[in-house]
Amino acid sequence: LKAMLHSGSTDMGEQGNKILLPASFVGGPRYMQQQYYDAMATCKHFGFPDLFxxxxxxxxxxxxxRYLKKxxxxxxxxxxxxxxxxKMKLDSLMRDLTDGNHFGKTSSGNIL
Structure with missing residues (x-):
């Protein structure tokens, strides 16, 4: 890119290589799309959620x-x-919601 910049080329859109991020790259567009599809499949199978x-x-x-101060x-x-x-608090919350029977029997849960 530096060579093209120094040669006087102003169209940098043609330089470099395109990289397609895999769906396993957390936070990428394909990952987010896959999470959406998974959530929609869950809704189709179990019905729409009662809680969000x-x-x-x-x-x-x-x-x-406390940890940082010490x-x-x-x-x-x-x-x-x-x-x-x-993560520990999230796991505890999910455990309370699914196992604790606060809202009745849980048929499914989804963490995004």
Whole structure:
């Protein structure tokens, strides 16, 4: 690309190679499309969902702040800890919703 830029070419659209990301690349367009198709297939088989829950992470959760404070770290130093705590809390929520019988018998669940 640098050679084309220095040669005076102004059309960079023709340079380089196109890369097609696989559906396994998390967050890519093909991944998101596959997640959508999976959700629609679940709706077709089990019916439309009764609940739609959005679960977000709070970096000020006591578990996270306690860990970081003990080690004199800031949140930017250990993003992996934030992800781990979020995953543990998400798993706990899903377990409570599916096994806890809070809303009756669960026929399916989907995490996107």
């Amino acid at each position: 829950i959005t679960f977000t992470c709070n970096p000020k959760w006591p578990e996270i702040t 080690r004199n770290l800031v949140i930017d130093d250990r993003p992996d800890i934030v992800c781990r705590v979020f």
